[in-house]
Every structure is written in structure tokens, then in C-alpha cells.
Amino acid sequence: MCRHQPFRGSNPGIADALISVYAETNLSYPVICVESERCDVTARAHVPHVPEEAFLDPGATIPASTGSVSISDRPNGSSDTDHTRSERSGSQSPLPASISGVAPSTSAIFTTNAEENANTASVPLDGGYMKYNNIGTANYVGSSHWAAVLDSISELKENVEQQEEIRNMATDFNPHNPVHSSSPRLLYGCQQATKAEIISSIPPRRAADRLVSRYLTLDIPSGIFHRGHFLVEYDNFWKDPSGTSVMWICLLLTIMCLGELDQHSQTPTGNTPQVPTLDNSPTSSINLFRERIVQCLVLGNYTKGGPYVIESLIQYNMIEHFLRRDAQFEIWILLGMLIPISLRMGLHRDPKHFSEIPAFAGEMRRRVWATIFQIDIGFSALAGLPRMIKPQQCDTEEPRNLLDSDFDENTLELPQSRPESEVTPVLFLLAKNRIISVGGLICDLAHDIRPYPYAELMRFEKLLRDTRNSLPASLRWQPLSQSITESPQTLMQRVYLDMFFYKMQIILYKRYLSASMTQPQYTHAREVCLDSAINILEYQHLLDEETQLDGRLSSIGWTYSLILNDDFMLSASVLCFYIKQYSGDYKNIIDEETFQRIQSLLRRSHDIWLRSSSVSDEAQKAVRSLGVILGIQLPREDGEIADQLFGGSEDFFSQFNNPASWPVYQGEKPVSTRSKLVLCSHVAELNSTQIIYHAPTWPPFTG
Numbered sequence: 001m002c003r004h005q006p007f008r009g010s011n012p013g014i015a016d017a018l019i020s021v022y023a024e025t026n027l028s029y030p031v032i033c034v035e036s037e038r039c040d041v042t043a044r045a046h047v048p049h050v051p052e053e054a055f056l057d058p059g060a061t062i063p064a065s066t067g068s069v070s071i072s073d074r075p076n077g078s079s080d081t082d083h084t085r086s087e088r089s090g091s092q093s094p095l096p097a098s099i100s101g102v103a104p105s106t107s108a109i110f111t112t113n114a115e116e117n118a119n120t121a122s123v124p125l126d127g128g129y130m131k132y133n134n135i136g137t138a139n140y141v142g143s144s145h146w147a148a149v150l151d152s153i154s155e156l157k158e159n160v161e162q163q164e165e166i167r168n169m170a171t172d173f174n175p176h177n178p179v180h181s182s183s184p185r186l187l188y189g190c191q192q193a194t195k196a197e198i199i200s201s202i203p204p205r206r207a208a209d210r211l212v213s214r215y216l217t218l219d220i221p222s223g224i225f226h227r228g229h230f231l232v233e234y235d236n237f238w239k240d241p242s243g244t245s246v247m248w249i250c251l252l253l254t255i256m257c258l259g260e261l262d263q264h265s266q267t268p269t270g271n272t273p274q275v276p277t278l279d280n281s282p283t284s285s286i287n288l289f290r291e292r293i294v295q296c297l298v299l300g301n302y303t304k305g306g307p308y309v310i311e312s313l314i315q316y317n318m319i320e321h322f323l324r325r326d327a328q329f330e331i332w333i334l335l336g337m338l339i340p341i342s343l344r345m346g347l348h349r350d351p352k353h354f355s356e357i358p359a360f361a362g363e364m365r366r367r368v369w370a371t372i373f374q375i376d377i378g379f380s381a382l383a384g385l386p387r388m389i390k391p392q393q394c395d396t397e398e399p400r401n402l403l404d405s406d407f408d409e410n411t412l413e414l415p416q417s418r419p420e421s422e423v424t425p426v427l428f429l430l431a432k433n434r435i436i437s438v439g440g441l442i443c444d445l446a447h448d449i450r451p452y453p454y455a456e457l458m459r460f461e462k463l464l465r466d467t468r469n470s471l472p473a474s475l476r477w478q479p480l481s482q483s484i485t486e487s488p489q490t491l492m493q494r495v496y497l498d499m500f501f502y503k504m505q506i507i508l509y510k511r512y513l514s515a516s517m518t519q520p521q522y523t524h525a526r527e528v529c530l531d532s533a534i535n536i537l538e539y540q541h542l543l544d545e546e547t548q549l550d551g552r553l554s555s556i557g558w559t560y561s562l563i564l565n566d567d568f569m570l571s572a573s574v575l576c577f578y579i580k581q582y583s584g585d586y587k588n589i590i591d592e593e594t595f596q597r598i599q600s601l602l603r604r605s606h607d608i609w610l611r612s613s614s615v616s617d618e619a620q621k622a623v624r625s626l627g628v629i630l631g632i633q634l635p636r637e638d639g640e641i642a643d644q645l646f647g648g649s650e651d652f653f654s655q656f657n658n659p660a661s662w663p664v665y666q667g668e669k670p671v672s673t674r675s676k677l678v679l680c681s682h683v684a685e686l687n688s689t690q691i692i693y694h695a696p697t698w699p700p701f702t703g
Contacts, residue, residue: 184320184330186294193295198249199241201292211259219489222425223371224311226364227404247308250296254315257289261322265558305345310368313338325616332383339388342372348394360409366399370433377440382566386447387440398433399426420472428493431471435497438467439504446507457508468501488556496560499539502532503567506574513577517586533571537601540568544608569622572605576629602626
């Protein structure tokens with residue numbers, strides 16, 4: 001018998017568990033066969049073991065493991081799928097430590113029975129969304145993107161495309177449109193500078209300390225560098241600035257730029273902290289940092305790699321990402337520069353294979369790779385395109401759950417990982433890595449152009465659910481009323497992880513939405529998508545309230561706003577699909593109460609997007625699309641927003657003007673109210689303002 005050796009990481013249990021499901025799904029995975037070339041067996045990517053009795057027929061309900069989050073843990077207090085979910089007794093299969101190194105290959109071959117193939121073949125492939133004009137310009141996003149859902153609704157497709165064409169024409173013929181000033185300068189070039197010129201633009205230490213301190217409060221540092229090691233280097237820089245490498249200076253500039261973004265996010269307009277936006281003035285402090293970062297990268301020959309290059313590129317990607325209200329393809333192009341350099345530096349291979357890499361450097365490489373892996377999946381999803389990293393070619397282990405004080409550059413052997421009941425700055429990186437790894441597998445399936453059996457989706461759903469249930473308890477969603485002592489960072493991390501779970505469920509089953517209208521065996525897919533979309537929009541409303549100046553997330557929400565808005569758009573698109581079907585020939589797909597609930601959720605989301613529609617093209621699309629579906633007219637410029645937005649319905653508005661009445665608070669007494677006129681005038685105010693970055697106030701650096 002052939003002895004195939006699947007490429008495994010350090011944990012053989014992962015391989016054994018994951019092979020079991022992929023052996024069933026026939027998603028091929030590369031192996032090293034040490035004997036015969038005649039062997040045609042392929043090892044499979046790793047997913048937790050699913051017992052045979054859990055492989056359900058199409059249309060059946062999928063059992064939840066005993067570790068699933070209880071009903072009271074939901075933002076809305078509801079179960080995952082109101083109609084079909086049930087708890088299952090028995091032991092829960094624990095999630096392996098990491099599954100980021102494996103995924104279905106692009107040569108997936110399904111060997112299923114004829115009946116299952118026939119059922120699958122009856123469902124049309126998700127072809128994604130292609131916009132192609134008469135001069136040959138083409139724009140494509142995959143089926144997992146919200147635009148592909150809108151494209152399936154004929155009324156919205158025509159309306160949105162027409163408005164987008166008008167905006168594009170206005171942009172093309174505007175002679176004052178600063179295309180390159182707002183675009184990533186690493187793509188379009190910038191004026192070169194000497195090292196001395198770059199150093200001269202660094203603020204004095206007291207101002208720099210404030211920016212660095214702000215940066216260190218964000219979630220970013222744990223995946224980029226060791227705090228103790230950085231602070232030593234930071235102190236050395238001030239002792240001898242000119243003797244510091246230009247790439248370390250580049251890293252410092254990215255840190256200060258992110259710190260300034262955080263600082264300006266706390267500059268209020270009205271009652272709302274600001275999501276940072278671009279100010280194209282050449283004297284803008286943010287623009288100055290952006291320019292200097294690119295100049296450092298060029299001066300340091302960044303394409304050759306080396307110390308601090310990857311860390312600087314990661315943070316430069318984040319800066320350009322945070323500065324935008326809408327997902328932009330340019331950010332994905334920047335990612336295409338980061339990933340090849342990281343591969344060239346061997347970050348995708350675990351340091352244990354290379355004895356010359358010290359323990360400290362090896363662990364930091366693992367943290368950086370985990371960050372790159374997550375960015376790849378996240379930014380690719382925003383672009384609606386396949387991810388770039390091929391996980392079957394990577395074996396870097398996940399980093400250990402360690403405090404930075406547990407090891408340093410003098411450490412010869414890393415200590416054992418701390419238990420996950422012990423919260424460390426790197427714990428969120430680990431949790432996110434695990435659930436995003438499963439999300440990557442699901443996105444791979446969504447982008448696969450071949451049909452795949454419906455039953456396999458249920459197996460992936462169980463994998464996703466098991467992964468979520470095995471996340472550290474400190475990072476599982478709890479209602480706000482039960483999280484009084486938690487930090488804003490912890491609350492936001494919980495929201496992100498839970499929303500990612502729901503988003504992946506939508507992506508997993510979205511292809512079967514249309515088929516479920518006429519084929520009862522796909523009812524489960526419809527109910528999962530409905531439940532997930534509702535949960536995500538309830539999170540949108542929660543975040544909208546809690547990111548106000550007096551909210552618990554006002555200091556941190558801006559860092560998640562763009563990537564979460566994509567989830568909101570996807571969910572709203574799915575619910576628009578439900579409304580169109582319910583209003584047509586399929587009134588039996590949901591009951592009247594659920595229909596009214598969906599309408600209320602979408603009206604609230606319409607209000608939220610209306611506030612940012614003056615600075616966000618995607619928000620404009622959402623407002624117009626929801627206006628078409630819900631019959632809401634756009635507000636006139638005379639300020640008469642109330643009647644047009646809410647149709648004069650005090651009952652509707654009163655449902656949402658008191659956040660303490662939302663189910664997430666679990667019945668707490670109302671604590672405040674807000675009138676419709678106050679909100680509507682606030683909408684008008686927000687539509688006319690945005691943050692402006694001012695020139696640096698510090699004197700020139702003198703050394």
C-alpha cells in the first residue's frame with residue numbers, strides 16, 4: 001500500500017481530523033507519495049472530524065453541537081435559525097489549534113452519487129457579477145460579493161448601474177479630480193527624498209510619544225512586533241536618528257500615521273466620532289506621513305525584503321484601507337505587492353525547519369504571517385475576488401498565546417503557550433486566525449466555478465460552527481448587559497468574530513437562495529441565510545448606537561467600519577432578495593411577522609447609510625437600492641427628511657430611538673429617548689461635513 005504523506009503542520013491531530021471530511025468531500029489536497037506513481041489517492045485538507053451520521057441529506061436540519069452559543073447570546077435573542085435549529089446531545093469536537101495551512105485546491109473533483117449530482121446540477125452556478133461597457137471596460141466581483149446579490153434583482157440592477165454610470169462620467173470629466181493624490185502613492189509614485197529630509201519631518205519626541213501611545217492601544221501591534229523589543233529600538237532611534245535604518249524609520253512613520261488616524265477619529269462632528277477620510281492638501285499631516293512612508297520604502301529597496309519591510313507594508317496597507325469609506329481595488333493591488341515579498345522572505349514556511357532562525361525571530365515571523373493570512377482573506381473578500389495565498393503551500397504554525405514579557409531576543413527556547421483562558425494581546429489574533437481559516441475554505445468554494453454537492457455545504461457549516469463554538473470564552477459574544485466590565489477592544493473583537501461567522505454562512509448557502517423558492521430540499525439554505533442576514537443587520541444597528549460619542553465603542557469602531565460595512569451590504573442585499581420574493585409569487589417563504597421585521601431592519605439601515613451617503617459611493621448605492629425596495633423617496637434638499645424617510649410613522653421610529661429597548665439589552669429599562677426631528681437634523685448635518693486634517697503643528701525636527 002502506498003504511504004502518502006500529506007503536508008502537515010506541527011499538530012498531527014489536525015491532519016487526521018481534517019482529512020476525514022475532505023476524504024468524504026473529495027476536495028483534493030497535494031500529497032507526497034513516497035512509493036508508487038500509480039497511486040491516485042489524494043490527501044485532503046484538514047477539517048475537524050464529522051461523524052457519518054452528521055452528513056445530512058439536502059433539506060434536513062443540521063444539528064448544533066453542545067458547545068453552541070445559547071439563545072441569550074444572540075444580539076436579537078433568537079436562535080441561529082428560528083425554524084430548524086436544534087441542540088444535539090453528545091460531546092463537542094474541539095477545534096484544532098490551527099487550520100490556516102490547508103484548503104481545497106483548485107482541482108476539486110466531486111465523486112458523488114447520481115441523484116446528488118442531479119440535484120446540484122439543477123441549481124445554476126453563481127457566475128459572479130460582471131459589468132462590461134461598450135468600450136471594453138470590465139469589472140468583475142465573485143458571487144460572494146454583495147453586488148452579485150443586487151445584480152440578481154432586476155429592478156436594482158438597472159437603477160444602481162444607471163446611477164453608477166452618472167457618477168463615473170462626473171468623475172471622468174472633472175478636471176479638478178485629484179486621482180493620484182487620493183490613491184496609494186506606492187502605486188503611482190511620489191517625489192523621492194533623502195534620509196535626512198525624511199527624518200526632518202518626524203515630530204519632536206513628545207508629540208511622537210503621544211502618537212505611538214495611541215497606536216499601542218489598537219489591536220494592530222500584537223500581529224506586527226514585540227512591544228518590548230520595539231520600545232528599546234524606539235529609544236535608540238532618539239539617541240541616534242541618522243544611524244537608524246531607513247526601513248525602521250518607515251515602520252515608525254506607519255505607527256505614527258495610524259496613531260494620528262486614531263487621534264483624529266476622536267474629533268467629533270455633532271454627536272458622532274469621525275471615520276478618517278482623505279484630505280488632499282499637501283500640508284495635511286496624514287498626507288505627509290503617507291508620502292514619507294512611500295519614500296522610505298523606495299529608498300530602502302523594499303522589493304528586496306529585509307527587516308521591517310513586511311511590517312511596514314502591512315501597516316501601509318492598513319493606512320490606505322482606513323482612509324477610505326468604500327472598498328477600493330487599489331488596496332487589493334497593494335496586497336499583491338505585500339504577499340509576493342512575504343513569500344520571497346519565506347514567511348509561509350514554519351521557522352522550525354530552519355535552524356538558523358532564532359526562537360524570538362521565528363515566533364515573530366509566525367505572528368506576522370498570521371496577520372498577512374488574515375488580511376489576504378479579508379481584503380480579497382472586500383474586492384469580491386479569490387484570495388492570493390495558496391494554503392496548501394504553507395505550513396507556518398500559529399503563534400503561541402504568549403505575553404511579550406514571556407520571551408525576548410535572548411530567548412533560546414520558547415515557553416509553552418499559555419492556556420486560552422488567559423487573555424493576552426495575541427489571543428484575538430489566534431481566534432481570528434482560526435475562524436478566518438475556515439472562512440477561507442468557504443470563500444474558495446464560493447469562487448469555484450464548478451458545482452459542488454449541497455451536502456458538502458452542510459459539512460462546512462458544521463466545521464464553521466464547531467470553530468466558532470471552540471473560540472476562547474473571553475472572545476465569544478455576550479450581550480452588552482452582561483459585558484459591563486469589558487474593554488471596547490474586547491467588545492469589538494467579539495462583534496467581529498460573530499459577524500464573520502454569520503457572513504460565512506451567507507456566502508456558503510447564498511447560491512441556493514433562488515432554488516430554495518421552488519425546491520424544498522434547500523429550505524435549510526434559505527433559513528440560514530435569512531437568520532444570518534438579520535443578525536448582521538442587528539449588529540449594524542447596535543454598532544451605530546455604540547459608536548456615538550457617548551457609546552462604549554466610540555474609541556475603536558472606526559478601525560472596523562469599512563470591513564464590517566461590506567458585511568452589512570451583503571446582508572441587506574440578501575434581505576432585499578427576500579422582500580422581492582415575498583412581494584411576488586413566494587409569500588410562503590416567510591411569515592408576515594418576519595416580513596415586517598425585515599422591513600424595519602432595512603429601514604433602519606437605510607437611515608444609517610443615508611448619513612454617510614455624501615462621502616461614500618457604497619452608502620449611496622445602499623440608500624438607492626433600499627429606496628427602490630422599500631418605496632422610500634430620497635430626501636429633498638429643503639431638509640424635509642422626516643416624512644420622506646419614515647413615511648410619518650412615529651411607531652416605526654419609536655421602535656429604534658431607545659437602544660435600551662433592543663433585545664441585545666435583554667429587557668433593561670429605557671434610559672433615554674431621542675426625537676425624530678433631532679435625528680433628522682443630525683442626518684442633514686452629517687451629510688454636509690467630514691473631517692479635515694490640518695497641517696502638522698510641531699516644529700521641524702532638529703535631532
